[in-house]
Amino acid sequence: MTMAGGVPTLTFSEATSSEVFAERLASQKNADVACLIAAAVTHVHDLIKQFRPTQEDWRKVIAFLTEVGHASDDKRQEWVLLSDLTGASALVEEINSRRPKGATPNTIRGPFFRGDAPERKPGASISLDGIGEPLAVSVRVQDLDGLPIKDAEVVTWQANAQGFYENQQPDLQPEHNLRGVFRTDADGRVRYRSIVPSGYGVPGDGPVGRLLSAAGLPLHRPANLHFQVRAEGFEPITTHIYDASDPILSEDALFGVRPELIHRFEPVELGDGGGKAVAITFTMVRSKPGKTI
Numbered sequence: 141m142t143m144a145g146g147v148p149t150l151t152f153s154e155a156t157s158s159e160v161f162a163e164r165l166a167s168q169k170n171a172d173v174a175c176l177i178a179a180a181v182t183h184v185h186d187l188i189k190q191f192r193p194t195q196e197d198w199r200k201v202i203a204f205l206t207e208v209g210h211a212s213d214d215k216r217q218e219w220v221l222l223s224d225l226t227g228a229s230a231l232v233e234e235i236n237s238r239r240p241k242g243a244t245p246n247t248i249r250g251p252f253f254r255g256d257a258p259e260r261k262p263g264a265s266i267s268l269d270g271i272g273e274p275l276a277v278s279v280r281v282q283d284l285d286g287l288p289i290k291d292a293e294v295v296t297w298q299a300n301a302q303g304f305y306e307n308q309q310p311d312l313q314p315e316h317n318l319r320g321v322f323r324t325d326a327d328g329r330v331r332y333r334s335i336v337p338s339g340y341g342v343p344g345d346g347p348v349g350r351l352l353s354a355a356g357l358p359l360h361r362p363a364n365l366h367f368q369v370r371a372e373g374f375e376p377i378t379t380h381i382y383d384a385s386d387p388i389l390s391e392d393a394l395f396g397v398r399p400e401l402i403h404r405f406e407p408v409e410l411g412d413g414g415g416k417a418v419a420i421t422f423t424m425v426r427s428k429p430g431k432t433i
Contacts, residue, residue: 154189158182207347217251222348224248225357230395239375242284243425247379247396250366252305257295257319265333266320269313272301272335274415276408279322279330281369281422288328289424292371295321296332298364303340336405336416339363339386342393361393362386367422374424381420 152160161181165174193201211218223229229248237246260266281292297319299305306317318337322330341360343349353359363386369377380396382389384404389397405416 158185161185204347204351211346211348216343216346218346218348220251221343221346224250224394225342225348225352225359227395237375239425240284242423244369244377244379244422245398245400246377247398247401248394249368249378250394252299252307253297253366253368254307254316254319256316257297257321258316260320260322260332262322262325263331263333264320266296266318267333267335268317270335274410274413275334275336275405276410276415276417277330277332277334277365278417278419279324279367279422280420281324281328281330281371281424283374283424283426288324288326289371289374290324290326290328292324292328292369292374292424293321294324294330294422295368295370296334297366298334298337299340301335301338303338334365336383337363337365339388357393358388358391359393360388360391362389362391362397364396365418367420369422369424371424373427375427377422377424379422381418 150156150160150163158178158181162178165178188198208218208222220229233246233248239245277296279294281289281294283289297305300313300318304313306313306315306319318334320332322332324330339360339362344353344359349359363383364380367377367379367381369379380401382392382397382402384402389402403418403420405418408415408417410417
């Protein structure tokens with residue numbers, strides 16, 4: 141320990157590095173931010189002490205982080221991808237959307253959501269090009285007591301039969317293909333037509349995908365339907381519904397699969413030929429007083 145202006149301070153060393161950093165933050169006014177930064181730095185220092193990288197190894201880490209920043213722009217967010225693929229986004233969602241037993245869990249929204257999806261009539265098809273195996277979707281929105289929620293807004297979006305979202309293929313798919321906004325009826329129900337989605341790979345052409353793929357992390361997602369459900373007086377739901385027959389449910393790159401979100405897409409006759417059908421129930425929780433949706 142050395143003396144600086146009569147105040148004892150720790151000398152920076154391998155044994156004291158985290159404490160020395162935290163000491164410099166001790167007088168900061170924003171204690172919450174200071175504690176979070178100190179904790180993050182402590183974990184980084186612990187990793188360095190555990191793996192003991194060379195200077196060249198550490199320069200490679202810095203180069204990777206720099207490349208992630210360079211790969212991010214208004215059309216692609218590589219930092220969000222890093223957060224998603226390491227489970228950080230899913231963990232933040234899990235912590236901030238705890239719900240009682242029986243309520244539909246939240247998952248992360250994902251990168252392909254659009255806020256301008258068109259409102260569609262009951263029973264309409266969201267498949268504008270008609271390419272793929274037909275799918276009949278039946279949704280019921282209810283509260284924890286099983287009572288229907290009328291006039292709830294149900295937003296849905298999904299990949300096509302080749303595993304691509306419409307905004308990934310603006311020259312190949314019609315505008316707003318496989319997207320729509322519906323309103324529940326007096327029984328809390330929505331019915332619409334679509335096509336059976338395919339699973340898909342997450343971007344693997346950037347620094348995040350290359351690194352995690354090299355580490356052996358699966359970079360694919362099982363087939364799913366996305367939903368946002370909103371109703372006055374209730375906490376909004378953002379979630380997925382997964383096809384129970386998909387063989388890679390346990391390998392979802394975004395860690396979104398929950399047992400209650402897995403549904404069977406059953407073979408059915410749809411009047412104009414064969415297809416599949418899925419019935420989904422979303423259970424909403426009332427908002428706390430003063431909390432808006």
